[in-house]
Amino acid sequence: MVATLIPVLGDQLSLDLSALRDIDPGDATIVMMEVAEETGYVRHHQTKLAYILSAMRHHAEALRSAGWQVDYVRLDDPDNSGHFTGELARAIERHQPKRIIVTEAGEWRVAAMLDSWQTLFGIDVEIRADTRFLCGHAEFDRWAEGRKQLTMEFFYRQMRAETGLLMDAGKPVGGQWNYDRENRKPASRDLMMPRPLSFAPDAITREVIALVKRRFGHHPGKLDDDFAYAVTAGDAERQAAHFLRHALPSFGDYEDAMLTDEPHLWHSILSPYINSGLLDPLDLCRRAEAEYRAGRAPLNSVEGYIRQIIGWREYMRGIYWREGPDYVDRNFLRHRRPLPGFYWTGDTDLHCLSQALKQTLDTAHAHHIQRLMVTGNFALLIGADPKLVHQWYLEIYLDAYEWVELPNTLGMSQFGDGGLLGSKPYISAGAYINRMSDYCGQCRYKVSQRVGDDACPFNALYWDFLARHRDRLAGNNRLAMPYRNWERMPAADRAAIRRQASDFLARLDAGDRPDE
Numbered sequence: 001m002v003a004t005l006i007p008v009l010g011d012q013l014s015l016d017l018s019a020l021r022d023i024d025p026g027d028a029t030i031v032m033m034e035v036a037e038e039t040g041y042v043r044h045h046q047t048k049l050a051y052i053l054s055a056m057r058h059h060a061e062a063l064r065s066a067g068w069q070v071d072y073v074r075l076d077d078p079d080n081s082g083h084f085t086g087e088l089a090r091a092i093e094r095h096q097p098k099r100i101i102v103t104e105a106g107e108w109r110v111a112a113m114l115d116s117w118q119t120l121f122g123i124d125v126e127i128r129a130d131t132r133f134l135c136g137h138a139e140f141d142r143w144a145e146g147r148k149q150l151t152m153e154f155f156y157r158q159m160r161a162e163t164g165l166l167m168d169a170g171k172p173v174g175g176q177w178n179y180d181r182e183n184r185k186p187a188s189r190d191l192m193m194p195r196p197l198s199f200a201p202d203a204i205t206r207e208v209i210a211l212v213k214r215r216f217g218h219h220p221g222k223l224d225d226d227f228a229y230a231v232t233a234g235d236a237e238r239q240a241a242h243f244l245r246h247a248l249p250s251f252g253d254y255e256d257a258m259l260t261d262e263p264h265l266w267h268s269i270l271s272p273y274i275n276s277g278l279l280d281p282l283d284l285c286r287r288a289e290a291e292y293r294a295g296r297a298p299l300n301s302v303e304g305y306i307r308q309i310i311g312w313r314e315y316m317r318g319i320y321w322r323e324g325p326d327y328v329d330r331n332f333l334r335h336r337r338p339l340p341g342f343y344w345t346g347d348t349d350l351h352c353l354s355q356a357l358k359q360t361l362d363t364a365h366a367h368h369i370q371r372l373m374v375t376g377n378f379a380l381l382i383g384a385d386p387k388l389v390h391q392w393y394l395e396i397y398l399d400a401y402e403w404v405e406l407p408n409t410l411g412m413s414q415f416g417d418g419g420l421l422g423s424k425p426y427i428s429a430g431a432y433i434n435r436m437s438d439y440c441g442q443c444r445y446k447v448s449q450r451v452g453d454d455a456c457p458f459n460a461l462y463w464d465f466l467a468r469h470r471d472r473l474a475g476n477n478r479l480a481m482p483y484r485n486w487e488r489m490p491a492a493d494r495a496a497i498r499r500q501a502s503d504f505l506a507r508l509d510a511g512d513r514p515d516e
Helices: 035-038 048-065 083-093 108-121 137-144 151-163 201-214 235-251 269-277 281-293 297-322 325-329 352-364 367-383 386-396 402-413 430-436 458-466 477-488 491-509
Strands: 004-008 029-031 069-073 097-102 124-128
Touching: 004 083, 029 048, 029 083, 035 281, 048 069, 048 201, 048 269, 069 083, 083 108, 097 108, 108 124, 137 151, 137 297, 151 297, 235 269, 235 281, 235 297, 281 297, 297 325, 297 402, 325 386, 325 402, 367 386, 367 402, 367 430, 367 458, 386 402, 430 458, 458 477, 458 491
Parallel strands: 004 029, 004 097, 029 069, 097 124
Antiparallel strands: none
16 A cells, blocks of 8 residues: 555656655655557557657666656556556556546646546546646646737747746847748758767567567558667767767758758757657757857757757647647648558658658658658648648657647648648748758659659649639738749649649559558
Protein backbone atom coordinates (compact mmCIF):
# COMPACT_ATOMS: atom_id res chain seq x y z
CA MET A 1 0.00 0.00 0.00
CA VAL A 2 1.38 3.41 -1.02
CA ALA A 3 0.25 6.96 -0.46
CA THR A 4 0.69 8.09 -4.06
CA LEU A 5 0.53 6.38 -7.44
CA ILE A 6 2.12 8.40 -10.26
CA PRO A 7 1.39 7.38 -13.87
CA VAL A 8 4.15 8.55 -16.22
CA LEU A 9 3.22 8.54 -19.90
CA GLY A 10 5.49 7.78 -22.85
CA ASP A 11 6.04 11.45 -23.73
CA GLN A 12 6.79 12.47 -20.13
CA LEU A 13 10.33 11.10 -19.84
CA SER A 14 11.72 13.81 -17.58
CA LEU A 15 13.13 13.48 -14.08
CA ASP A 16 11.80 17.00 -13.46
CA LEU A 17 8.22 16.10 -14.40
CA SER A 18 5.65 18.15 -12.48
CA ALA A 19 3.96 15.00 -11.13
CA LEU A 20 7.20 14.06 -9.32
CA ARG A 21 7.78 17.39 -7.59
CA ASP A 22 7.42 17.58 -3.80
CA ILE A 23 6.74 13.84 -3.59
CA ASP A 24 8.58 11.51 -1.23
CA PRO A 25 9.95 8.69 -3.43
CA GLY A 26 9.73 6.35 -0.45
CA ASP A 27 5.99 6.75 -0.21
CA ALA A 28 5.09 6.65 -3.90
CA THR A 29 5.13 4.28 -6.84
CA ILE A 30 5.50 5.30 -10.46
CA VAL A 31 3.58 3.23 -12.97
CA MET A 32 4.67 3.18 -16.62
CA MET A 33 2.60 1.37 -19.21
CA GLU A 34 3.27 0.11 -22.72
CA VAL A 35 -0.20 -0.47 -24.14
CA ALA A 36 -1.56 -1.65 -27.47
CA GLU A 37 -4.03 1.25 -27.53
CA GLU A 38 -1.13 3.69 -27.93
CA THR A 39 1.04 1.62 -30.26
CA GLY A 40 -1.84 0.89 -32.60
CA TYR A 41 -4.31 3.81 -32.72
CA VAL A 42 -2.46 4.79 -35.92
CA ARG A 43 0.11 2.76 -37.85
CA HIS A 44 3.19 4.34 -36.28
CA HIS A 45 6.50 4.08 -38.14
CA GLN A 46 8.44 1.10 -36.81
CA THR A 47 11.40 3.30 -35.88
CA LYS A 48 9.09 5.63 -33.95
CA LEU A 49 7.72 2.72 -31.93
CA ALA A 50 11.21 1.41 -31.23
CA TYR A 51 12.36 4.84 -30.09
CA ILE A 52 9.42 5.44 -27.74
CA LEU A 53 9.47 1.98 -26.17
CA SER A 54 13.23 1.93 -25.71
CA ALA A 55 13.26 5.47 -24.30
CA MET A 56 10.50 4.50 -21.86
CA ARG A 57 12.38 1.44 -20.65
CA HIS A 58 15.59 3.40 -20.24
CA HIS A 59 13.74 6.16 -18.40
CA ALA A 60 12.32 3.60 -15.98
CA GLU A 61 15.89 2.61 -15.14
CA ALA A 62 16.83 6.27 -14.68
CA LEU A 63 13.91 6.74 -12.28
CA ARG A 64 14.95 3.69 -10.27
CA SER A 65 18.51 5.02 -10.09
CA ALA A 66 17.07 8.29 -8.75
CA GLY A 67 15.39 6.40 -5.91
CA TRP A 68 11.88 5.88 -7.25
CA GLN A 69 9.89 2.66 -7.12
CA VAL A 70 8.74 1.89 -10.67
CA ASP A 71 6.02 -0.57 -11.64
CA TYR A 72 6.61 -1.11 -15.35
CA VAL A 73 4.12 -2.93 -17.59
CA ARG A 74 5.55 -4.21 -20.86
CA LEU A 75 3.61 -4.53 -24.07
CA ASP A 76 4.09 -8.30 -24.17
CA ASP A 77 3.13 -8.93 -20.53
CA PRO A 78 0.45 -11.63 -20.72
CA ASP A 79 -1.98 -9.79 -18.43
CA ASN A 80 -1.62 -6.42 -20.17
CA SER A 81 -5.12 -5.03 -20.74
CA GLY A 82 -3.98 -2.98 -23.72
CA HIS A 83 -5.04 0.48 -22.54
CA PHE A 84 -4.10 3.09 -19.95
CA THR A 85 -7.26 2.91 -17.87
CA GLY A 86 -7.16 -0.88 -17.67
CA GLU A 87 -3.53 -0.85 -16.60
CA LEU A 88 -4.18 1.86 -14.03
CA ALA A 89 -7.00 -0.26 -12.60
CA ARG A 90 -4.59 -3.18 -12.23
CA ALA A 91 -1.96 -0.90 -10.66
CA ILE A 92 -4.52 0.40 -8.14
CA GLU A 93 -5.35 -3.18 -7.22
CA ARG A 94 -1.66 -3.98 -6.72
CA HIS A 95 -0.70 -0.88 -4.73
CA GLN A 96 -3.91 0.38 -3.08
CA PRO A 97 -2.93 4.08 -3.33
CA LYS A 98 -4.63 6.88 -1.43
CA ARG A 99 -4.27 9.30 -4.32
CA ILE A 100 -3.08 9.57 -7.91
CA ILE A 101 -0.91 12.40 -9.21
CA VAL A 102 -0.31 12.75 -12.94
CA THR A 103 1.02 15.41 -15.30
CA GLU A 104 -1.57 16.57 -17.80
CA ALA A 105 -1.73 14.68 -21.09
CA GLY A 106 -0.50 16.19 -24.34
CA GLU A 107 -3.50 15.13 -26.43
CA TRP A 108 -7.27 15.46 -26.16
CA ARG A 109 -7.77 11.72 -26.48
CA VAL A 110 -5.56 10.89 -23.50
CA ALA A 111 -6.73 13.90 -21.48
CA ALA A 112 -10.27 12.51 -21.58
CA MET A 113 -8.98 9.28 -20.02
CA LEU A 114 -7.24 11.15 -17.22
CA ASP A 115 -10.36 13.22 -16.54
CA SER A 116 -12.40 10.04 -16.06
CA TRP A 117 -10.15 8.39 -13.49
CA GLN A 118 -11.39 10.05 -10.30
CA THR A 119 -15.01 9.15 -10.98
CA LEU A 120 -14.12 5.71 -12.29
CA PHE A 121 -11.85 4.66 -9.41
CA GLY A 122 -13.19 6.73 -6.53
CA ILE A 123 -9.69 7.97 -5.70
CA ASP A 124 -8.50 11.58 -5.56
CA VAL A 125 -6.73 12.38 -8.85
CA GLU A 126 -4.55 15.49 -9.09
CA ILE A 127 -3.74 16.51 -12.67
CA ARG A 128 -0.80 18.89 -12.71
CA ALA A 129 0.16 21.37 -15.42
CA ASP A 130 2.99 20.30 -17.70
CA THR A 131 5.70 22.74 -16.69
CA ARG A 132 7.99 21.62 -19.51
CA PHE A 133 6.07 24.16 -21.60
CA LEU A 134 6.54 27.90 -21.15
CA CYS A 135 2.97 28.99 -21.95
CA GLY A 136 0.05 27.46 -20.09
CA HIS A 137 -3.37 26.98 -21.62
CA ALA A 138 -4.94 29.92 -19.78
CA GLU A 139 -2.05 32.22 -20.69
CA PHE A 140 -2.36 31.34 -24.39
CA ASP A 141 -6.10 31.91 -24.28
CA ARG A 142 -5.56 35.35 -22.75
CA TRP A 143 -3.12 36.21 -25.53
CA ALA A 144 -5.49 34.95 -28.23
CA GLU A 145 -8.68 36.52 -26.88
CA GLY A 146 -10.14 39.16 -29.18
CA ARG A 147 -7.54 38.80 -31.94
CA LYS A 148 -8.87 38.57 -35.50
CA GLN A 149 -5.89 36.42 -36.54
CA LEU A 150 -3.61 34.46 -34.25
CA THR A 151 -0.34 35.51 -35.84
CA MET A 152 2.56 33.48 -34.50
CA GLU A 153 5.04 36.34 -34.83
CA PHE A 154 3.26 38.41 -32.16
CA PHE A 155 2.98 35.42 -29.83
CA TYR A 156 6.69 34.77 -30.34
CA ARG A 157 7.57 38.33 -29.38
CA GLN A 158 5.62 37.97 -26.17
CA MET A 159 7.49 34.75 -25.37
CA ARG A 160 10.81 36.47 -26.04
CA ALA A 161 9.88 39.27 -23.67
CA GLU A 162 8.72 36.87 -20.96
CA THR A 163 11.78 34.62 -21.12
CA GLY A 164 14.32 37.38 -21.77
CA LEU A 165 15.88 35.30 -24.53
CA LEU A 166 17.89 37.44 -26.96
CA MET A 167 16.70 40.59 -25.24
CA ASP A 168 18.74 43.58 -24.10
CA ALA A 169 17.12 46.24 -21.92
CA GLY A 170 13.64 45.16 -23.04
CA LYS A 171 14.49 45.27 -26.74
CA PRO A 172 15.40 42.46 -29.17
CA VAL A 173 19.10 41.92 -29.66
CA GLY A 174 20.23 43.41 -32.97
CA GLY A 175 17.16 45.61 -33.24
CA GLN A 176 14.98 43.00 -34.98
CA TRP A 177 12.72 40.27 -33.68
CA ASN A 178 13.05 37.98 -36.67
CA TYR A 179 15.96 37.23 -39.03
CA ASP A 180 14.14 34.78 -41.27
CA ARG A 181 15.07 36.70 -44.42
CA GLU A 182 18.69 35.73 -43.79
CA ASN A 183 17.81 32.05 -43.42
CA ARG A 184 16.97 31.14 -47.01
CA LYS A 185 20.28 30.29 -48.64
CA PRO A 186 20.59 27.22 -50.86
CA ALA A 187 23.35 24.82 -49.86
CA SER A 188 26.06 23.33 -52.05
CA ARG A 189 27.91 20.06 -51.73
CA ASP A 190 31.31 21.66 -51.19
CA LEU A 191 30.25 22.97 -47.78
CA MET A 192 31.49 21.13 -44.71
CA MET A 193 28.37 19.61 -43.20
CA PRO A 194 28.44 18.17 -39.68
CA ARG A 195 27.00 14.73 -39.10
CA PRO A 196 24.79 14.06 -36.09
CA LEU A 197 26.05 11.55 -33.57
CA SER A 198 24.77 8.00 -33.78
CA PHE A 199 24.21 5.63 -30.88
CA ALA A 200 24.56 1.87 -31.19
CA PRO A 201 21.57 -0.07 -29.77
CA ASP A 202 22.22 -1.57 -26.35
CA ALA A 203 20.57 -4.72 -25.01
CA ILE A 204 17.34 -2.92 -24.09
CA THR A 205 17.02 -1.33 -27.52
CA ARG A 206 17.85 -4.56 -29.32
CA GLU A 207 15.10 -6.31 -27.36
CA VAL A 208 12.64 -3.56 -28.32
CA ILE A 209 13.67 -3.71 -31.98
CA ALA A 210 12.93 -7.45 -32.01
CA LEU A 211 9.54 -6.81 -30.38
CA VAL A 212 8.61 -4.11 -32.90
CA LYS A 213 9.66 -6.23 -35.86
CA ARG A 214 7.62 -9.12 -34.55
CA ARG A 215 4.44 -7.21 -33.73
CA PHE A 216 4.55 -4.21 -36.05
CA GLY A 217 6.48 -5.35 -39.08
CA HIS A 218 3.46 -4.42 -41.22
CA HIS A 219 3.66 -0.77 -40.14
CA PRO A 220 5.25 1.88 -42.38
CA GLY A 221 8.97 2.36 -42.63
CA LYS A 222 11.80 0.02 -41.92
CA LEU A 223 13.62 -0.87 -38.73
CA ASP A 224 17.12 -2.23 -39.14
CA ASP A 225 19.83 -3.02 -36.68
CA ASP A 226 21.50 0.29 -37.61
CA PHE A 227 18.95 2.17 -35.42
CA ALA A 228 21.02 5.15 -34.27
CA TYR A 229 18.79 7.43 -32.19
CA ALA A 230 19.52 8.39 -28.60
CA VAL A 231 17.17 6.71 -26.13
CA THR A 232 18.53 8.13 -22.87
CA ALA A 233 18.72 11.66 -21.51
CA GLY A 234 22.51 11.35 -21.43
CA ASP A 235 22.83 10.49 -25.09
CA ALA A 236 20.22 13.10 -26.07
CA GLU A 237 22.34 15.65 -24.20
CA ARG A 238 25.42 14.56 -26.14
CA GLN A 239 23.52 15.09 -29.38
CA ALA A 240 22.43 18.54 -28.19
CA ALA A 241 25.98 19.56 -27.29
CA HIS A 242 27.18 18.34 -30.69
CA PHE A 243 24.54 20.41 -32.49
CA LEU A 244 25.26 23.57 -30.53
CA ARG A 245 28.98 23.32 -31.17
CA HIS A 246 29.11 22.08 -34.76
CA ALA A 247 25.81 22.75 -36.57
CA LEU A 248 24.17 25.78 -34.95
CA PRO A 249 26.61 28.32 -36.47
CA SER A 250 25.38 27.52 -40.01
CA PHE A 251 21.88 26.36 -39.10
CA GLY A 252 20.25 29.69 -39.90
CA ASP A 253 21.84 30.26 -43.30
CA TYR A 254 20.82 26.83 -44.61
CA GLU A 255 17.69 26.21 -42.56
CA ASP A 256 15.52 25.90 -45.68
CA ALA A 257 18.04 24.14 -47.94
CA MET A 258 17.69 20.63 -49.37
CA LEU A 259 20.30 18.38 -50.98
CA THR A 260 20.02 14.95 -52.57
CA ASP A 261 21.02 12.16 -50.16
CA GLU A 262 21.70 14.65 -47.35
CA PRO A 263 18.96 14.06 -44.77
CA HIS A 264 20.30 16.23 -41.95
CA LEU A 265 22.37 19.18 -43.24
CA TRP A 266 22.64 21.55 -40.24
CA HIS A 267 19.42 20.56 -38.50
CA SER A 268 19.53 19.57 -34.85
CA ILE A 269 17.53 16.28 -34.93
CA LEU A 270 16.59 17.12 -31.33
CA SER A 271 12.80 17.49 -31.65
CA PRO A 272 12.10 13.80 -30.80
CA TYR A 273 14.03 14.20 -27.56
CA ILE A 274 12.36 17.50 -26.67
CA ASN A 275 8.86 16.20 -27.39
CA SER A 276 9.32 12.99 -25.40
CA GLY A 277 10.92 14.75 -22.42
CA LEU A 278 14.57 13.73 -22.63
CA LEU A 279 15.67 17.34 -23.28
CA ASP A 280 14.47 20.58 -21.72
CA PRO A 281 13.43 23.13 -24.39
CA LEU A 282 14.14 26.28 -22.37
CA ASP A 283 17.57 24.98 -21.40
CA LEU A 284 18.38 24.41 -25.08
CA CYS A 285 17.29 27.95 -25.93
CA ARG A 286 19.43 29.44 -23.19
CA ARG A 287 22.43 27.44 -24.32
CA ALA A 288 21.88 28.53 -27.92
CA GLU A 289 21.73 32.14 -26.74
CA ALA A 290 24.99 31.59 -24.85
CA GLU A 291 26.63 30.50 -28.12
CA TYR A 292 25.64 33.83 -29.65
CA ARG A 293 26.75 35.85 -26.63
CA ALA A 294 30.12 34.07 -26.71
CA GLY A 295 30.56 34.86 -30.41
CA ARG A 296 30.45 31.24 -31.52
CA ALA A 297 27.16 31.39 -33.47
CA PRO A 298 25.60 34.24 -35.49
CA LEU A 299 22.40 35.95 -34.48
CA ASN A 300 20.35 34.74 -37.45
CA SER A 301 21.07 31.08 -36.59
CA VAL A 302 20.39 31.43 -32.89
CA GLU A 303 17.25 33.52 -33.35
CA GLY A 304 15.92 31.07 -35.94
CA TYR A 305 16.50 28.11 -33.64
CA ILE A 306 14.97 29.78 -30.60
CA ARG A 307 11.95 30.85 -32.68
CA GLN A 308 11.26 27.23 -33.61
CA ILE A 309 11.06 26.27 -29.94
CA ILE A 310 9.48 29.17 -28.01
CA GLY A 311 7.65 30.42 -31.09
CA TRP A 312 6.29 27.65 -33.29
CA ARG A 313 6.38 24.79 -30.77
CA GLU A 314 4.60 26.68 -27.99
CA TYR A 315 2.23 28.33 -30.46
CA MET A 316 1.17 25.02 -31.98
CA ARG A 317 0.40 23.61 -28.56
CA GLY A 318 -1.67 26.68 -27.73
CA ILE A 319 -3.66 26.41 -30.96
CA TYR A 320 -4.24 22.67 -30.45
CA TRP A 321 -5.76 23.07 -26.99
CA ARG A 322 -7.65 26.28 -27.78
CA GLU A 323 -9.36 24.97 -30.91
CA GLY A 324 -10.53 21.69 -29.43
CA PRO A 325 -10.99 18.09 -30.56
CA ASP A 326 -13.02 18.99 -33.66
CA TYR A 327 -10.07 20.88 -35.16
CA VAL A 328 -9.03 17.63 -36.86
CA ASP A 329 -12.21 17.65 -38.98
CA ARG A 330 -11.74 21.10 -40.52
CA ASN A 331 -11.46 21.11 -44.29
CA PHE A 332 -11.78 24.67 -45.57
CA LEU A 333 -10.84 23.76 -49.15
CA ARG A 334 -13.08 20.65 -49.16
CA HIS A 335 -10.28 18.37 -50.31
CA ARG A 336 -11.16 14.66 -50.46
CA ARG A 337 -8.43 12.91 -52.47
CA PRO A 338 -6.59 10.03 -50.76
CA LEU A 339 -2.83 10.28 -50.51
CA PRO A 340 -1.04 8.49 -53.37
CA GLY A 341 0.34 5.05 -52.60
CA PHE A 342 3.92 6.23 -53.07
CA TYR A 343 3.70 8.11 -49.76
CA TRP A 344 4.18 4.67 -48.21
CA THR A 345 6.88 3.46 -50.60
CA GLY A 346 8.75 6.47 -51.96
CA ASP A 347 8.49 4.98 -55.44
CA THR A 348 7.83 8.02 -57.63
CA ASP A 349 9.70 9.62 -60.50
CA LEU A 350 9.42 13.06 -58.92
CA HIS A 351 12.91 13.27 -57.47
CA CYS A 352 12.08 15.77 -54.72
CA LEU A 353 9.23 13.60 -53.43
CA SER A 354 11.26 10.43 -53.73
CA GLN A 355 14.07 11.99 -51.70
CA ALA A 356 11.82 13.27 -48.92
CA LEU A 357 9.67 10.14 -48.77
CA LYS A 358 12.42 7.53 -48.88
CA GLN A 359 14.40 9.41 -46.27
CA THR A 360 11.28 9.54 -44.10
CA LEU A 361 10.53 5.86 -44.53
CA ASP A 362 14.15 4.95 -43.77
CA THR A 363 14.68 7.17 -40.73
CA ALA A 364 11.30 8.55 -39.56
CA HIS A 365 12.82 12.00 -40.04
CA ALA A 366 12.66 14.86 -42.55
CA HIS A 367 13.34 18.49 -41.83
CA HIS A 368 10.65 21.16 -41.86
CA ILE A 369 11.08 22.38 -45.46
CA GLN A 370 10.93 18.84 -46.83
CA ARG A 371 7.71 18.37 -44.87
CA LEU A 372 6.15 21.74 -45.71
CA MET A 373 7.29 22.48 -49.26
CA VAL A 374 7.72 18.99 -50.73
CA THR A 375 5.43 16.36 -49.19
CA GLY A 376 2.97 18.89 -47.75
CA ASN A 377 2.98 21.17 -50.79
CA PHE A 378 2.31 18.26 -53.14
CA ALA A 379 -0.53 16.93 -50.95
CA LEU A 380 -2.15 20.37 -50.90
CA LEU A 381 -1.80 20.92 -54.64
CA ILE A 382 -3.41 17.57 -55.52
CA GLY A 383 -6.29 18.20 -53.10
CA ALA A 384 -5.53 15.47 -50.57
CA ASP A 385 -7.91 15.16 -47.63
CA PRO A 386 -6.20 17.14 -44.81
CA LYS A 387 -7.30 14.63 -42.17
CA LEU A 388 -5.59 11.82 -44.10
CA VAL A 389 -2.48 13.97 -44.54
CA HIS A 390 -2.50 14.61 -40.79
CA GLN A 391 -2.75 10.90 -40.09
CA TRP A 392 0.21 10.17 -42.37
CA TYR A 393 2.42 12.76 -40.66
CA LEU A 394 1.35 11.48 -37.24
CA GLU A 395 2.22 7.93 -38.21
CA ILE A 396 5.45 8.54 -39.99
CA TYR A 397 7.59 11.00 -38.02
CA LEU A 398 9.59 10.27 -34.90
CA ASP A 399 8.78 13.63 -33.30
CA ALA A 400 5.05 13.58 -34.16
CA TYR A 401 2.63 13.92 -31.28
CA GLU A 402 -0.84 15.14 -32.10
CA TRP A 403 -0.63 18.42 -30.15
CA VAL A 404 2.27 19.64 -32.31
CA GLU A 405 1.73 17.70 -35.52
CA LEU A 406 -1.99 18.38 -36.11
CA PRO A 407 -1.85 22.21 -36.23
CA ASN A 408 1.37 22.07 -38.24
CA THR A 409 -0.13 19.70 -40.79
CA LEU A 410 -3.83 20.48 -41.04
CA GLY A 411 -3.49 24.19 -40.31
CA MET A 412 -0.14 25.38 -41.59
CA SER A 413 0.61 22.84 -44.32
CA GLN A 414 -2.86 22.01 -45.67
CA PHE A 415 -4.76 25.25 -44.93
CA GLY A 416 -7.57 23.12 -43.53
CA ASP A 417 -8.48 25.75 -40.95
CA GLY A 418 -8.94 28.44 -43.61
CA GLY A 419 -6.16 30.70 -42.42
CA LEU A 420 -6.27 30.54 -38.63
CA LEU A 421 -2.54 29.70 -38.59
CA GLY A 422 -1.25 30.82 -41.96
CA SER A 423 -2.17 33.97 -43.82
CA LYS A 424 -2.10 32.05 -47.11
CA PRO A 425 -1.72 28.46 -48.32
CA TYR A 426 1.90 27.23 -48.41
CA ILE A 427 1.99 26.35 -52.10
CA SER A 428 4.66 26.71 -54.72
CA ALA A 429 5.44 25.60 -58.24
CA GLY A 430 8.71 23.85 -59.00
CA ALA A 431 10.73 27.08 -58.96
CA TYR A 432 10.88 27.23 -55.16
CA ILE A 433 12.13 23.66 -54.86
CA ASN A 434 14.67 24.35 -57.59
CA ARG A 435 15.89 27.46 -55.82
CA MET A 436 16.32 25.78 -52.43
CA SER A 437 17.68 22.39 -53.53
CA ASP A 438 19.59 20.38 -56.10
CA TYR A 439 16.61 18.06 -56.54
CA CYS A 440 15.39 19.39 -59.89
CA GLY A 441 18.73 18.89 -61.62
CA GLN A 442 18.45 15.16 -60.95
CA CYS A 443 14.78 14.77 -61.86
CA ARG A 444 13.41 13.36 -65.07
CA TYR A 445 10.97 16.31 -65.25
CA LYS A 446 11.93 19.77 -66.45
CA VAL A 447 11.26 22.43 -63.84
CA SER A 448 11.18 25.13 -66.53
CA GLN A 449 8.19 23.56 -68.33
CA ARG A 450 4.52 23.90 -67.44
CA VAL A 451 2.99 21.55 -70.01
CA GLY A 452 4.13 18.52 -71.94
CA ASP A 453 5.36 15.03 -71.10
CA ASP A 454 8.50 16.34 -69.40
CA ALA A 455 6.92 19.26 -67.52
CA CYS A 456 7.36 19.40 -63.75
CA PRO A 457 3.97 18.40 -62.27
CA PHE A 458 4.28 21.02 -59.53
CA ASN A 459 3.97 23.78 -62.14
CA ALA A 460 0.58 22.89 -63.61
CA LEU A 461 -0.73 21.76 -60.23
CA TYR A 462 0.17 25.11 -58.70
CA TRP A 463 -1.84 27.13 -61.23
CA ASP A 464 -4.64 24.59 -61.25
CA PHE A 465 -4.91 24.86 -57.46
CA LEU A 466 -5.33 28.64 -57.72
CA ALA A 467 -7.91 28.28 -60.47
CA ARG A 468 -9.90 25.61 -58.59
CA HIS A 469 -10.07 27.69 -55.43
CA ARG A 470 -10.55 31.14 -56.87
CA ASP A 471 -13.88 31.67 -55.10
CA ARG A 472 -12.30 30.99 -51.69
CA LEU A 473 -8.86 32.50 -52.16
CA ALA A 474 -9.01 35.36 -54.66
CA GLY A 475 -9.70 37.83 -51.86
CA ASN A 476 -6.51 36.88 -50.04
CA ASN A 477 -4.13 39.85 -50.32
CA ARG A 478 -1.06 37.63 -50.31
CA LEU A 479 -2.34 35.80 -53.40
CA ALA A 480 -3.22 38.93 -55.36
CA MET A 481 -0.08 38.81 -57.51
CA PRO A 482 -0.37 35.10 -58.46
CA TYR A 483 -3.99 35.65 -59.46
CA ARG A 484 -3.04 38.68 -61.55
CA ASN A 485 -0.33 36.61 -63.26
CA TRP A 486 -2.86 33.86 -63.96
CA GLU A 487 -5.29 36.30 -65.53
CA ARG A 488 -2.54 37.77 -67.74
CA MET A 489 -1.86 34.40 -69.34
CA PRO A 490 -3.48 33.78 -72.73
CA ALA A 491 -6.67 31.75 -72.44
CA ALA A 492 -5.15 28.94 -74.49
CA ASP A 493 -2.22 28.68 -72.07
CA ARG A 494 -4.54 28.57 -69.07
CA ALA A 495 -6.58 25.82 -70.70
CA ALA A 496 -3.45 23.81 -71.48
CA ILE A 497 -2.27 24.10 -67.87
CA ARG A 498 -5.65 22.94 -66.55
CA ARG A 499 -5.60 19.96 -68.93
CA GLN A 500 -2.04 19.12 -67.87
CA ALA A 501 -3.05 19.12 -64.21
CA SER A 502 -6.25 17.17 -64.89
CA ASP A 503 -4.39 14.46 -66.81
CA PHE A 504 -1.79 14.16 -64.03
CA LEU A 505 -4.44 13.86 -61.34
CA ALA A 506 -6.31 11.24 -63.37
CA ARG A 507 -3.13 9.15 -63.62
CA LEU A 508 -2.54 9.66 -59.91
CA ASP A 509 -6.04 8.46 -59.07
CA ALA A 510 -5.53 5.34 -61.17
CA GLY A 511 -2.46 4.37 -59.12
CA ASP A 512 -2.21 1.93 -56.22
CA ARG A 513 -3.42 2.83 -52.76
CA PRO A 514 -1.54 2.09 -49.51
CA ASP A 515 -2.50 -0.96 -47.54
CA GLU A 516 -5.16 -0.42 -44.92
